Amino acid sequence: MGDENAEYTAIGRLEEIDVTPSGSDPFGCISSARLRISGHLRKAIRQASERDIRPYSYTDQSARYEWFDTGHEGQNFEIRDMSTAYFLLLAHREWAWMLDISNKSVQVEKLTGIIVEPVDDDRTVWRRIGLFDHPRGDGWIGHDCSPGYPEFQDWDPENYERHTITIV
Numbered sequence: 796m797g798d799e800n801a802e803y804t805a806i807g808r809l810e811e812i813d814v815t816p817s818g819s820d821p822f823g824c825i826s827s828a829r830l831r832i833s834g835h836l837r838k839a840i841r842q843a844s845e846r847d848i849r850p851y852s853y854t855d856q857s858a859r860y861e862w863f864d865t866g867h868e869g870q871n872f873e874i875r876d877m878s879t880a881y882f883l884l885l886a887h888r889e890w891a892w893m894l895d896i897s898n899k900s901v902q903v904e905k906l907t908g909i910i911v912e913p914v915d916d917d918r919t920v921w922r923r924i925g926l927f928d929h930p931r932g933d934g935w936i937g938h939d940c941s942p943g944y945p946e947f948q949d950w951d952p953e954n955y956e957r958h959t960i961t962i963v
Contacts, residue, residue, distance in 0.1 A: 802888065802889070803886045803887070803888055803907075804886065804888070804889075804952070805807040805885070805886055806834050806835055806884050806885055806886055806887055806908075806955075807832055807833065807834035807883070807884070807885030807886065807908065808829040808833045808834070809830070809831075809832055809834065810832060810833055811829075811830075811831040812828075812829070812830050812831070813828065813830075814827075814828045815827045815828070818953045827963075828963070829912050829961060829962070829963055830961070830962045830963075831959060831960070831961050831962075832883070832885075832959070832960060832962060833957050833958060833960075834883045834884050834885045834908060834957070834958065835883070835884040835909050835948060835950065835956065835957065836882070836883050836884075836911075836956045836958035836960065837857045837881060837884070837946040837951055838880075838881050838946070839877040839880040839881060839910075839946060839948075840880075840883060840945045841877050841945070841946075842876070842877055842878055854910055859908065860927060860928055860929050860944070861875075861925060861926070861927045861928075861929075862925050862926045862927075863875055863910070863924060863925035864923065864924055864925055866950070871888075871897055877914065879912045880910055880911070880924065881910070881911050881912065881913075881921075882908055882909075882910060882911075882914050882927055882929075882946050882947070883908045883909050883910075883911055883958070883960065884906055884907075884908040884926065884947065884950070885907060885908040886904075886906075886907040886908065887904075887906055887907075888904065888905040888906075889904055890902050890903070890904060890906070891903060891904070891905040901914065903930040903931070904930070904931045905928060905929065905930060905931065906927075906928075906929045906931050906944075907926075907927065907928045907929075907948050908926075908927055909923050909925070909926055909927070910923070910924050910925035910926065910927055911923050911924060911960065911962065912924055914963065918960075919961065920961050920962075920963055921960045921962050921963075922962060922963060923962055925931065929944040929946075929947065930944070931944065931947060931950075932959065
């Protein structure tokens with residue numbers, strides 16, 4: 796996701812991991828797993844993702860900013876309901892190269908992480924439903940026809956709240 800030459804600032808931290816193999820091979824299939832991870836969590840403001848919601852591919856470098864896991868994409872790969880979604884910010888790049896809507900390279904600030912939704916009403920257990928790599932700031936707006944990403948508009952890289960969630 797993005798420019799391999801850009802410097803990332805880690806926001807996310809792996810707090811704890813618990814994996815139960817389904818057999819004797821420690822590198823084989825698993826029967827259960829739990830991951831506690833921390834980062835900055837924001838509720839999705841947009842009610843639908845109109846981004847390209849096809850699964851993420853390292854070989855496809857077209858302009859897109861959100862990818863959804865198989866089974867969590869929208870109907871007909873067009874719009875995905877975001878009413879239960881949250882963004883867990885894991886990395887920040889002060890600058891990165893990105894392709895705009897016309898496949899022209901532009902330099903922008905980027906926020907990267909995972910898209911999650913709660914499994915229970917208490918929001919104690921979560922599941923990952925996708926990835927995001929959002930441009931941020933004014934530098935990219937003239938190069939893209941997208942409506943933007945209001946969730947992190949007021950995010951301060953020097954002062955933010957850390958949230959720890961459990962993903963199953």
